[in-house]
Amino acid sequence: MSVFQPRSLRRKRNAGHLTLNASPVVPRTDDVDTTLAKGLTDLELGKEFRLDLRSEDLILLRELGAGNGGTVSQVKHVTTQTIMAKKIIHMEAKPQIRKQILRELTILHDCNSKYIVSFYGAFLTEEDRDIAICMEYMDVGSLEAIYKKTGPIPPPILGKITLAVLEGLNYLYGSHKIIHRDIKPSNILVNSKGQIKICDFGVSGQVINSIADTFVGTSHYMSPERIQGATYTVRSDVWSFGITLIELAIGRFPFPPDGSKLTVLELLQHIVNEAPPTLPPGEFSDDFDDLTKQCLSKDVNQRPTLQELLKHPYVVAAQKSNVDVEAWTRSVRRMSATTN
Numbered sequence: 001m002s003v004f005q006p007r008s009l010r011r012k013r014n015a016g017h018l019t020l021n022a023s024p025v026v027p028r029t030d031d032v033d034t035t036l037a038k039g040l041t042d043l044e045l046g047k048e049f050r051l052d053l054r055s056e057d058l059i060l061l062r063e064l065g066a067g068n069g070g071t072v073s074q075v076k077h078v079t080t081q082t083i084m085a086k087k088i089i090h091m092e093a094k095p096q097i098r099k100q101i102l103r104e105l106t107i108l109h110d111c112n113s114k115y116i117v118s119f120y121g122a123f124l125t126e127e128d129r130d131i132a133i134c135m136e137y138m139d140v141g142s143l144e145a146i147y148k149k150t151g152p153i154p155p156p157i158l159g160k161i162t163l164a165v166l167e168g169l170n171y172l173y174g175s176h177k178i179i180h181r182d183i184k185p186s187n188i189l190v191n192s193k194g195q196i197k198i199c200d201f202g203v204s205g206q207v208i209n210s211i212a213d214t215f216v217g218t219s220h221y222m223s224p225e226r227i228q229g230a231t232y233t234v235r236s237d238v239w240s241f242g243i244t245l246i247e248l249a250i251g252r253f254p255f256p257p258d259g260s261k262l263t264v265l266e267l268l269q270h271i272v273n274e275a276p277p278t279l280p281p282g283e284f285s286d287d288f289d290d291l292t293k294q295c296l297s298k299d300v301n302q303r304p305t306l307q308e309l310l311k312h313p314y315v316v317a318a319q320k321s322n323v324d325v326e327a328w329t330r331s332v333r334r335m336s337a338t339t340n
Contacts, residue, residue, distance in 0.1 A: 115168030144185035152251035159318030164196035194326030242295025287314035
């Protein structure tokens with residue numbers, strides 16, 4: 001793999017000074033929907049592109065997938081020709097859920113990190129009382145989709161992924177006091193510029209309808225203390241990240257070690273009662289092995305913080321390494337094309 005001195009990945013925002021005529025969200029008649037609509041209108045939506053997003057301004061290009069709480073599609077904004085990922089969030093009627101979504105959309109709007117997927121805006125759909133959230137489109141896809149098509153992620157790329165995710169999580173927690181709560185390979189995205197970004201913090205977790213659905217959706221990456229009912233802390237994200245790193249490194253979910261299938265209840269019992277997964281002996285660097293072991297300490301108080309992980313020798317080395325992530329994305333797209 002070729003190497004280079006990385007250039008800045010921060011893109012120039014709204015270079016074309018794009019604007020649209022005002023088209024405010026129309027409030028609904030009930031109090032909850034009126035509050036939500038007003039909240040969405042009051043946000044300076046689409047801050048980067050000054051977009052006032054409406055359903056009729058978006059052309060569907062293709063469906064990208066579905067998950068807990070909603071569906072995702074690729075769309076084009078007709079006025080600016082901007083390609084976006086539109087996520088439809090199916091809302092519950094509970095006022096507290098809607099208030100939480102409003103709060104999290106405000107945080108999305110305020111985020112300014114090259115390690116966080118950009119937020120362009122949101123609007124209420126007219127027909128279904130759902131929320132459409134428009135985000136930056138990451139054209140290479142999720143790390144889950146990538147490794148399932150191309151195999152384990154190469155070690156040099158793993159270093160850059162580790163650095164990007166830790167920087168993104170540290171930004172969320174340091175600037176907004178937000179814990180991601182859903183770190184997994186499907187929520188880490190890559191684009192053809194070689195940028196690695198995290199998405200889907202908080203919002204998707206608020207539209208899951210039951211505890212059972214929560215377990216089905218996120219139990220694979222849930223920390224032992226969370227399964228046992230303890231309060232979620234930033235160290236719970238660290239556990240999820242450790243599981244994610246091992247999964248990307250070996251090319252499969254690491255519970256249980258033999259790769260057999262477990263029911264949800266068996267998996268929860270395994271996470272709580274059995275030893276955490278480890279990397280295959282001798283296949284990875286000692287520093288990477290040490291980092292994953294620290295992330296997967298079952299004692300939450302022994303698990304490192306984000307700041308401590310950013311100072312780990314493996315992460316420091318990854319920050320200094322000249323790895324051409326953009327070239328790797330080109331190879332990923334070639335390999336993906338041959339498997340389709």
